């Protein structure tokens with residue numbers, strides 16, 4: 001721990017520090033965070049941007065009694081360091097270590113779990129109302145970024161909070177960035193407030209004014225109305241928030257601890273909802289992160305001296321192949337439109353966005369809007385491709401069902417990060433999409449076994465007339481197979497990729513390759529295992545599956561999804577529908593959330609690597625054979 005912080009009991013002793021020492025504390029946090037993330041990787045830029053804000057909040061409030069909610073939570077590293085997790089910090093995002101996001105089961109200082117964007121104001125409002133009902137008086141504050149403020153939920157919560165006049169503090173952390181540059185009219189509105197010449201002039205005046213008075217000043221104006229009147233010039237810029245029922249303070253320099261604390265103390269004197277608008281710089285304090293905040297949003301281990309990644313990216317990812325394929329298909333078909341929800345680079349759409357700016361939409365963190373927007377583009381004759389991570393697509397369940405499937409509209413869903421995703425853990429695992437997609441009428445679902453197949457699937461989906469199609473693929477490097485020209489696959493057909501007669505494994509997605517490895521090992525145990533690459537989760541290749549199931553007499557299904565309602569359930573439904581009753585074992589995630597660790601570690605924990613599949617298959621096939629059930 002840094003020299004100053006190691007002498008303190010945190011977070012409460014922050015209250016004993018003077019302004020200079022608080023600055024020193026911030027410097028110690030920043031330095032430790034940069035060093036640790038350089039070793040382990042993580043979300044650095046956003047966390048660097050809120051160091052002073054976190055110090056000010058913890059100096060002014062008393063966590064865990066007062067409740068601080070960090071929207072998304074990727075910027076919560078300074079908060080973690082100030083709340084008893086300093087020594088464990090190097091375990092961040094590692095199996096068994098600290099979670100990369102706030103997590104109540106990890107610390108009493110994390111009052112509500114976050115990970116998905118734009119939830120913090122709703123959560124803070126709920127806690128504030130619970131507090132009032134219980135007759136308590138603790139403070140509740142939500143810290144939300146300007147990116148997260150593009151999410152509809154944030155507006156729903158602002159609307160509600162203003163209406164019920166709850167005592168609630170919202171800190172708007174405005175750094176002009178989402179993961180990349182923020183988009184939308186709200187972002188432009190915030191930009192206008194920031195660039196108002198009054199802001200820089202008054203910021204200076206205000207700093208001088210604050211500099212002349214003690215932080216918790218007896219001289220501080222103590223009547224709420226007088227404070228509001230005296231600072232009217234600072235209130236005017238946020239008229240939009242005022243109209244929504246909030247008292248607005250700002251914009252405030254979010255790297256000036258004294259200034260933030262001063263504003264917080266004034267905000268605390270108001271009743272009803274208050275919004276404090278702080279302006280910060282993403283990546284603050286580390287030159288390379290300031291220069292390239294998008295790269296340092298989420299980064300692997302890097303060299304401190306030059307900011308360059310330590311692990312050279314050798315092979316492309318499935319995301320890269322998707323981006324490349326869509327670019328190619330987009331050149332051939334002018335009706336193709338790509339839509340992303342604030343993840344242009346993450347979903348591999350950078351090149352498409354540059355080559356076809358008129359056919360590309362970043363809708364902000366607005367998955368629901370993005371899907372209905374795409375459905376309507378399809379209704380108007382376009383061929384929209386919506387690229388959203390599996391976990392975030394959960395947001396748009398009803399928009400897929402009600403606006404897309406019910407009208408049988410040809411929207412293609414590029415479901416990235418499907419399956420086990422690794423270090424981001426529970427909140428980001430893509431383990432539900434097979435269930436929520438395959439149960440929707442009219443929806444077709446595919447999963448490629450390798451990168452070549454991924455290309456063909458997008459060509460097939462965009463050639464398919466009528467109906468929505470989802471293609472799910474993992475957060476992983478590709479296998480390195482040869483890439484052929486994208487072609488149309490036979491609709492609804494799977495493929496036998498290994499022959500056998502003792503056991504049939506049917507797998508969907510890249511996990512087919514682990515199933516193949518397991519089959520090879522089983523062979524050496526005398527179990528001849530056939531393997532089917534399903535390709536289509538829906539519609540299933542019924543004849544192929546039933547024929548081989550009959551031949552082998554025992555079936556194992558393998559999927560990177562929860563077992564409930566997933567791919568294996570689909571196979572069981574098929575067997576039941578066709579009156580075929582034989583021993584079947586489903587491998588997948590059994591009704592639990594999967595934590596963080598590397599993708600390989602978590603696949604192993606879930607018995608979904610080649611060894612896991614082999615062990616289960618050996619027990620199942622060996623056991624069944626011993627009971628004479630063949």
Ligand SMILES: Cc1ncc(C[n+]2csc(CCOP(=O)(O)OP(=O)(O)O)c2C)c(N)n1
Nearest residue numbers: 046116117145146147148177178179342392
């Ligand atoms: C529903 C949802 N969609 C997408 C994401 C991915 N995501 C994580 S952080 C982020 C940008 C957040 O921007 P902002 O709130 O301004 O915070 P900053 O990183 O700039 O501090 C996005 C899009 C998410 N976490 N949740």
